[in-house]
Amino acid sequence: MSSKLLEMREVSKKFPGVYALKGVNFELESGEVHALLGENGAGKSTLMKILGGIYRIDEGKIFINGQEVKIDDVKDAQKYGISIIHQEIVLVPYLSIAENIYLGREPMTKAGFIDEHTMFENAQQFLDDFDLGLSARTLINELTVAQQQMIEIIKAVSFNSKIIVMDEPTSSLSEKEVDFLFKTIRNLKQQGVGMVYISHRMNELFEITDRITVMRDGTYIGTVKTKETTNEKLIAMMVGRELNNYYVRDFSAPGETVLKVSDLTKKGVLEGASFELKKGEILGFAGLVGAGRSELMKCIFGLDSFEQGEIFVNGSKVAIKNPNDAIRHKIAYVTENRKEEGLFLIKSVQYNMTIKILDEFMKFFRVNAKYENKETDHYINELSIKTPNAEQEVGNLSGGNQQKVLISRWLATNPKVLILDEPTRGVDVGAKAEIYTIMNRLVKEGVSIIMISSELPEVINMSDRVAVMCKGKIQTILNKDHFSQETIMHYATGGH
Template identity: 85%
Template sequence: MSGKLLEMKGVTKQFPGVYALKGVDFELESGEVHALLGENGAGKSTLMKILNGIYDINEGNIFINGNEVQINGVKDARRFGISIIHQEISLVPYLSIAENIYLGREPLTKARFVDIKLMYENAQKFLDDFDLGLSAKTTVNQLTVAQQQMIEIIKAVSFHSKIIVMDEPTSSLTDKEVEFLFKTIRNLKEQGVGIVYISHRMNELFEITDRITVMRDGTYVGTVVTKETTNDKLIAMMVGRELTNYYVRDFSTTGETILKVNNLTRKGVIENASFELRKGEILGFSGLVGAGRSELMKCIFGLDSFEQGEIMVNGTKVNIKNPNDAIKNKIAYVTENRKEEGLFLTQSVKYNLTIKILQDFIKFLRVNFKYENNETNHYINELSIKTPSPEQEVGNLSGGNQQKVLISRWLATKPQVLILDEPTRGVDVGAKAEIYAIMNRLAKEGVSIIMISSELPEVINMSDRVAVMYKGKIQKILNKEDSDQETIMHYATGGN
């Protein structure tokens, strides 16, 4: 690290009636990876949107290379060498890699036509420099998520950016793809690029960052050198208290078999999957990306069809052709992608929470508003959903509260079997602990839970048993005492 690249001093941002940021300080040195850490709603995104000219600053100062600057829009940010790579990739899928990199700033010939030859040559040079093995003529929709993310990074580098903000860059990547991303980040560091790294994955911060700044409730808490701190200290800084009993689980004897799946097969995806789920049990499903975990659950819930096999609920064979059949059999499914597949982001908390139980309070043309409001308030209180009112747009809530709204929607259907697909993805540590406590309480009340998770500590600490999948097969079902990281990874990589 060689000198301050960026300083943000006393940054304050106020929206009508609320301070989003109050006197926040942040700095970044040349060749540094500096993490920005905090619970959802802590103000990280707002601070970065100010840096990138998306929001105006109300109070405070921004210095780049020691010079005070005014950032009044995205063009200003680009001019000062600032780029942001958003969690949701913003490439145009049906344009080529080269067209995406130079979109809106295509090189021109002397005759003022787009210099297509030069554009593709320059783009190909970037691809070769990053050793991606791709052609600049390839359309973006043919790329993996990881490759698309690398194109976003190349796009930032092509602007000659010296400050790059990465927002949850590994949320959709496999372990191998994460390794490649980290290699790229280290290369950028050597070139003197400063990187602001936003992530909830603590293990990543200890691997790739130099310093960590913690925010809470729109304020600056402190900055620590990564190698001089611990996981527990960071969590305490984030939540304002020591977070004891992070994984909340009371293990007890589970009851009779509620759900039984026999030899379920979907050609090319799932092969002869068989397992049982007991009353009050949390059955974890582990495996690498592409192992078939979500695909198996979508078959059980009726979202996807299957060629052979049977599903039994309470000892009776059931015919599930669609989600309504699953709901009638008291099976609920919380998707891994709450924003695109789960929630109606522009609708209210009340709307999202009660959409699956309309038949309970709408009879003919009469609406029982008292029942609707009671159900809404019950789950807001029961799951401690932080919202100004039931009428608040769900898209304005933090990730953890959005997830609790989605879980509440399915709990309102009174399920026997609750399938949770990546229940804490994109959720901060405080909200994770709350979700674990909810799962524990539901299991104690007799709800049977299937939890798909890519986080091994979560699987190990919350599950009564762990089913490990590999290439569409259930490779092994492990008891609690046999479930450790080494054993799970052994079976997840094809071991017998």
Template identity: 85%
Template sequence: MSGKLLEMKGVTKKFPGVYALKGVDFDLEAGEVHALLGENGAGKSTLMKILNGIYSIDEGKIFIKGNGVQISGVKDAQKYGISIIHQEISLVPYLSIAENIYLGREPLTKAGLIDKRTMYENAQKFLNDFDLGLSAKTMIHTLNVAQQQMIEIIKAVSFHSKIIVMDEPTSSLTEKEVDFLFKTIRNLKEQGVGMVYISHRMNELFEITDRITVMRDGTYIGTVKTKETTNEKLISMMVGRDLTNYYVRDFSPSGESVLKVSNLTKKGVIENASFELRKGEILGFSGLVGAGRSELMKCIFGLDSFEQGEIFVNGEKTTIKNPNDAIRNRIAYVTENRKEEGLFLIQSVRYNITIKIMDEFIKFFKVDSNYENNETNNYIKELSIKTPSPDQEVKNLSGGNQQKVLISRWLATKPKVLILDEPTRGVDVGAKAEIYSIMNRLVKEGVSIIMISSELPEVINMSDRVAVMCKGKIQTILNKERFSQETIMHYATGGN
């Protein structure tokens, strides 16, 4: 085991009512990027949380550089040179960048006080090395999601760890930031650092990893060398079958206008945005991080105010001042930030799915439990939500299953206009195909969908038309015959 930084043998973990891991093996070489791949709920994050001391191990052994170790907490993991970048951002919003990077390990003066000068200087050096153009004194809550993700990465690197786990590290990054991350990963490899890389983006795995281990339903399926495998083989290992018709879409001529936005402006954010959504179509919204796509949709849904502009629903001018106004107009919005803006994490799957339709099964203080249970079970089945029971707390589900719970909540309102903001972020290929199938069925039934996505293949294959935004403006709206990654990127980067 001389070349191995890490070995995990026979790792088993059980939660109430379900085995999360059953006898899983995994190893990591020095200077290697080893991918963990599997559908949501396969056990990838659970395995890495055991490695990082967040979860205790029920059965199995862990070896670091050939020596058996007990990892009973995060401090133990740090002692053994292990850092993890979580899928969900876990920074403290009202502390500065420097305070977050050095939280719990602040440099001290001889008098035992926090040496703020040294802390800020060291943090600034990391920021400069990553060419982020940020001050170490900037408060976290003022940063966008992509910037916060980069701070998470810097924090992990700052530990000078020999084992770094990256759980969906690029889910919120622009193409430029992904390129920089990969450059950083290659530099760390040269220093002998081993990295565990969890991602559902197959193209990334083939670009940056050396080996890929596939898990399914909490079990170990196999390990392959990246250069000796294919996309199709990996998908088959993940889902246990060949996945055909990945992008499920039946295209048909679009009908009448169901939503029209005219000259919507929010100072410094959105400038004269105008577009029309037709019945039974998917209108994709593409653009780089910060282009204003989510901000525009929040204005339409009543989550944000705007200075000027008009909204028409089914041809009639409509005032939407808050989300309740939007819901009354049969508009639903699935946020990209499910953890902070979408889900009630300490509530059950049932509660989260049915919270918006309670008036349908609660009448005069009487609860129609059969109706509530039927609605819940229908969506658990329809979206293949992996949960031991409808009473499971949502915080205990994987990120992808949390996303499917959130989508279910809004589908339960029977919307006519469904806004999906990054609907497949952090979702595995099998679940993506299921979500695409649901979208296809909805538009065939006459629902109209606005889909914001940073994945160009998703935008191109699922949309009838694509609106491309740059710096708060809609640069163009492309018809399907004009779709290409090059054309979309041309407009997304400010081209005319």
């Protein structure tokens, strides 16, 4: 009999033409937080989908509390006390919190009806235990992303799960909300719950995990104790080499003002936002979740309207009523939510890359396929996009490669101003370094970049200047010699 909560031995999974996993080992102790680390496409999600019953194992064995088990579907996983909290929230938006927690397993009365009283009462008890200050009758679509994330955790706990998988749980959380999540994780540890923690944010791993298992290209690389390793060692295990010059940036004096935003106001969202963007610079935007950074950029790009304010491009006042107006003024916007707002996941790499420049190779309803192929091949090579071919569905690519496809779509429009909203969210360290290299090359070529990021090291290392927002206001704009995490957080939390 093994004392381990979970063992996965020599696990393999093959999809048509390729091994997604080959001989992978993973184990989890009771009351342990065990990180699963690897580049996008390393096989982490495939391994966890096997554990969660979404995929069936091809080779290998799974043991729960020392007993070999067969997990053929999600119900089997739940039966063995396994819950997976996916990166993309999978709650039903127009049902209440209670209805989501008990969806598909509602308590029933003797007469065969749903026992709503018991359901809402039990759900409220969970909410109170987690000190969320929410009513169990609140609809999911009224909650913030962070609150929805906590409901997912409560749902997992309500199953009496002994194994909880968390996939990028902090990707949409503010610093305060991350602290609350970590407090919850520590409480679950004390209850003997084992947690698999998937994240690309290395600082989190050192704060919350006990051990780290690294995967690369569908294979098991090794397991280390968190307190006995370093950032550099983990990166070398992940990418198979030392990753020097992680933040790639050559700083030079920026040029003239290319974009000026004056007194942009939207009631309840933005209050007198003003800034200038210069040629060949990266202007970082920092702030907590809800500070208004994305909302400001959507107004500039014509996705949202505003009540007051002016926008100037190259010194001339412009009217941007919709994204086509912005594109005509050589402004491009890479959204933070690539899956819902950016990409056509069931369409090809080529379709996603060229959709914004169709008029360049279409004439009288005929497509100049040679030109389209040339453009597609150029960006696949230029951005080092890993794809079998240009006809591959984007949804089958790793997160980092999906992000590079989305960036290439906007680069194809030859923008002078490129707005990047969380450009490296959910992207591994190797792909991050590649995206930084792309950004660095663009500013050297005279493109001006606005970068919204919740990762302060990214903001500090990549930006020429940083605008800090709080509650719809730009609190300050800092020059590079005044950057520090403490200074940025001072202004982000409302300091003057």
